[in-house]
Amino acid sequence: MAAAAPGGQEKVIAAAQHIVKSLANSKNAADDMIRILSGFDDRLSLMSDLFPPPPNDAAGGGARESILEDEGDLGEEPGRDGGRRDEERDAEVEEAVRVVEHWDSPPAVDKLVFDSAEDAGDYLAAAACLVGAPDARAEAALQVAMTRLEEEFRHLLIRGMSPLAGEDLHASLLRRLSLTVPSFSSSASDLDCPSFASHAGEGDESGGAGGRTSVSDEEISPYLITPDTVDALKDIADVMLRAGYAPELCQVYGEVRRDTLMECLVVLGIDKMSLEEVQRVEWSVLDGKMKKWIHALKVVVRGLLAEERRICSQIFAADADAEEDCFTVAAKGCVLQLLNFGDAIAIGRRSSEKLFRILGMYEALAEVLPELEGLFSAEASYFIKEEAEGILMRLGDAVRGTVAEFANAIQGETSRRALPGGEIHPLTRYVMNYVRLLADYSRSLNHLLEDSDAELENGGDNVNMTPLGHCVLILITHLQAKIEEKTMLYEDEALQNIFLMNNLLYIVQKVKDSELKTLLGDNWIRTRRAQIRRYSTGYLRSSWTRVLACLKDDGLPQTMGSSSALKASLKERFKNFNLAFEELYKTQTTWRVVDPQLRDDLKISISDKVLPAYRSFVGRFRGQLEGGRSSAKFIKYTTEDLENHVLDFFEGRRPNA
Structure with a gap:
C-alpha cells in the first residue's frame, strides 16, 4: 500500500487519534484500532506510544487522568506525555508492590500494620493502587495485601472490643443495661399453699408488666466497637470491597461479631439450652432464666443489635449487599438462641407458677417484634418474623393453657387440714394474689382470652365483663366453692362462720384494693359484703343463743309463793350462764379474726347482745340471791367484767396462755 503524502501525515495522525479516543474505553479497543490503522500506513504502527492505558475506576489512590487531556493539543508531541504517564503509573504500582512485599517479609510479617496510623495509610494506598493493575506481579501482591488486610480487619474487630472481655463485660452490662421486669413473687410474697407448687421469693421489683427499656448509644457503643476502630475498619472494607473480596470480608466480620454477640448473651444470663434441658431444670432455676430472658431480649434488640446494625452501615457503606x-x-445466631429458649418454654410442661413469667415473655416479644423484624431485610426479615410470630403464638397458647391448668388446680385442691382458729386458708392467699397479678397483664390477657369466652361460664354479676373479668370471676367462684367445702373440716358451726368470714373478707379486700375492682365491679363487692354479714349473723346465733337463753324469764317459777323454787332456778340459770360464757371465752379467745375492723365489729355485736341482757337479768333477780352464803358463787361477773372479757375474743391466744 502506498504511503501517505508527507504533508498529510499530521492530519492522518490527528484523525486516527480522534477515532481511537472515541473507541478507547478499554486498552483492547485501542490496540485493535491501532492494528487496523497500521495496516493502511506503517507509520501508524507507532501510534501506540501516543495513547496511555484507559482509565480504571477500580484502582486506588484517586481517579486516573483521561487518555486525551486536551483535544486542542493533538499536535504537540503527545507521545512524550503519554509515555510519562505510563512511567508514573508503573512507578506507582512498583512502589505499591514494594510496600506490600515489605510487610510480607520476615522482619515485618508478624507486626501489625494498623498499630501505626501512618503505616496503615501507606498500606491502604498501596493496596488500592494494585486494584486493577494488569501485570502478574501486581496481581500476586494484591492477593497478599488482601490476605493481610483480612487478618488486620479481624484483629481490629477483636481489639476494638476490648472492654467486652471477661468480668468487665459482665459488670458493665449488668450495671449499665439494668432493666425492670414484672416479678411474680414480689407482688405475692404470701403465696403459700401446700397443694400448689412453691414459689421462691426474689425481693421486691417494681416496673410492672411490659415496661419499655431505653438504652442510649452512650451506654452501648463502648461495649461493641470503638468509633476509632470503626473508621479503620471502614477504610479496610472500602479497599477490599473494590477489589472484589466481599465474601472474605463478610466471613471474617460475621464470625467475630457472631461470637461477640453470643458472649453478650452469656453475660446477660442466656445459656444455650436444649428442650430436654429446659424440661429437666428445677423451677427455681428456670424461673430465674425466664426472668433474665425478658431482660436480655430488650437489651439485645434495642441495644446490642440496633447498635450492630448502625456499625454495619458505617463499615460497609460502600456496599449495601455486604452490609x-x-x-x-453476625446477628442471626444470637436472635435464634433467644427465640429457641422462648419456644422451649412455650411448648414445655404447663404449671400454674409459670404463668406470669410466660406472660412477661409474651409481652416482651410482642413489644420488640416490630423492631426485631425491622433490623433485618429481605429473606432474613421474613424468616425472623415467621419464627418470632410462631413462638409468640405458642406462648399465647401456653398462657391460655396455664390459666385453665390453674382453674383445675383450684378445683382439685385436696388438703384436709383444718386451720386452727379459722384463719385465712393458704389456698385463699395463693389464689387471690395470683388472680390479682392477672390484672397487671389485662391488655394481653383480654386479647389472649377473647376467643375463650365461650368456654367461660357467665357468673351473672356483669354480662358486660371483659374476657379477663370473666376469667377472674370464674377463678374466684371456684375458690369460694372450695372454701365452703373446707368448712366441713370444722365441727363447730360458729367456727365455720368465722372461717368463712375471714376468707371471704380477704377475697373482697384483694378485689377492692386492686385493679380487680374494675374487672368485677362494685355490685360484686356489695354482694360479697352482704354475704359476710350473713356469716356474722350465723356466728352470733350459733355461739350466743344458748348463753342468752340463760338470761330470759321464760321457764322461771312465778315469784308469788315460790321463793325457794325461784332461787333454785336462778342459781341454775346463773350457773349455766357462767359455764357457757367461760366455755366460749376459753375457746373463742384462741380463734383469730384476721381483719382488725371485722374483729372489733364482732366484739361490739357480742357486747350489744349479751351485756344489756345480763345487766337486766342481774338487776331483776340479784335480790333473790343476795344475803345467801353463796350468792357471789352464782353472780360471778359484773357487767364490766364481761365487757373486758369480750375484748379478749378472736385474738388468737394460745391455750393456757
Missing part, C-alpha cells in the same frame, strides 16, 4: 450479609451472619 446486609454481614449483619445477618
Whole structure:
C-alpha cells in the first residue's frame, strides 16, 4: 500500500487519534484500532506510544487522568506525555508492590500494620493502587495485601472490643443495661399453699408488666466497637470491597461479631439450652432464666443489635449487599438462641407458677417484634418474623393453657387440714394474689382470652365483663366453692362462720384494693359484703343463743309463793350462764379474726347482745340471791367484767396462755 503524502501525515495522525479516543474505553479497543490503522500506513504502527492505558475506576489512590487531556493539543508531541504517564503509573504500582512485599517479609510479617496510623495509610494506598493493575506481579501482591488486610480487619474487630472481655463485660452490662421486669413473687410474697407448687421469693421489683427499656448509644457503643476502630475498619472494607473480596470480608466480620454477640448473651444470663434441658431444670432455676430472658431480649434488640446494625452501615457503606450479609451472619445466631429458649418454654410442661413469667415473655416479644423484624431485610426479615410470630403464638397458647391448668388446680385442691382458729386458708392467699397479678397483664390477657369466652361460664354479676373479668370471676367462684367445702373440716358451726368470714373478707379486700375492682365491679363487692354479714349473723346465733337463753324469764317459777323454787332456778340459770360464757371465752379467745375492723365489729355485736341482757337479768333477780352464803358463787361477773372479757375474743391466744 502506498504511503501517505508527507504533508498529510499530521492530519492522518490527528484523525486516527480522534477515532481511537472515541473507541478507547478499554486498552483492547485501542490496540485493535491501532492494528487496523497500521495496516493502511506503517507509520501508524507507532501510534501506540501516543495513547496511555484507559482509565480504571477500580484502582486506588484517586481517579486516573483521561487518555486525551486536551483535544486542542493533538499536535504537540503527545507521545512524550503519554509515555510519562505510563512511567508514573508503573512507578506507582512498583512502589505499591514494594510496600506490600515489605510487610510480607520476615522482619515485618508478624507486626501489625494498623498499630501505626501512618503505616496503615501507606498500606491502604498501596493496596488500592494494585486494584486493577494488569501485570502478574501486581496481581500476586494484591492477593497478599488482601490476605493481610483480612487478618488486620479481624484483629481490629477483636481489639476494638476490648472492654467486652471477661468480668468487665459482665459488670458493665449488668450495671449499665439494668432493666425492670414484672416479678411474680414480689407482688405475692404470701403465696403459700401446700397443694400448689412453691414459689421462691426474689425481693421486691417494681416496673410492672411490659415496661419499655431505653438504652442510649452512650451506654452501648463502648461495649461493641470503638468509633476509632470503626473508621479503620471502614477504610479496610472500602479497599477490599473494590477489589472484589466481599465474601472474605463478610466471613471474617460475621464470625467475630457472631461470637461477640453470643458472649453478650452469656453475660446477660442466656445459656444455650436444649428442650430436654429446659424440661429437666428445677423451677427455681428456670424461673430465674425466664426472668433474665425478658431482660436480655430488650437489651439485645434495642441495644446490642440496633447498635450492630448502625456499625454495619458505617463499615460497609460502600456496599449495601455486604452490609446486609454481614449483619445477618453476625446477628442471626444470637436472635435464634433467644427465640429457641422462648419456644422451649412455650411448648414445655404447663404449671400454674409459670404463668406470669410466660406472660412477661409474651409481652416482651410482642413489644420488640416490630423492631426485631425491622433490623433485618429481605429473606432474613421474613424468616425472623415467621419464627418470632410462631413462638409468640405458642406462648399465647401456653398462657391460655396455664390459666385453665390453674382453674383445675383450684378445683382439685385436696388438703384436709383444718386451720386452727379459722384463719385465712393458704389456698385463699395463693389464689387471690395470683388472680390479682392477672390484672397487671389485662391488655394481653383480654386479647389472649377473647376467643375463650365461650368456654367461660357467665357468673351473672356483669354480662358486660371483659374476657379477663370473666376469667377472674370464674377463678374466684371456684375458690369460694372450695372454701365452703373446707368448712366441713370444722365441727363447730360458729367456727365455720368465722372461717368463712375471714376468707371471704380477704377475697373482697384483694378485689377492692386492686385493679380487680374494675374487672368485677362494685355490685360484686356489695354482694360479697352482704354475704359476710350473713356469716356474722350465723356466728352470733350459733355461739350466743344458748348463753342468752340463760338470761330470759321464760321457764322461771312465778315469784308469788315460790321463793325457794325461784332461787333454785336462778342459781341454775346463773350457773349455766357462767359455764357457757367461760366455755366460749376459753375457746373463742384462741380463734383469730384476721381483719382488725371485722374483729372489733364482732366484739361490739357480742357486747350489744349479751351485756344489756345480763345487766337486766342481774338487776331483776340479784335480790333473790343476795344475803345467801353463796350468792357471789352464782353472780360471778359484773357487767364490766364481761365487757373486758369480750375484748379478749378472736385474738388468737394460745391455750393456757
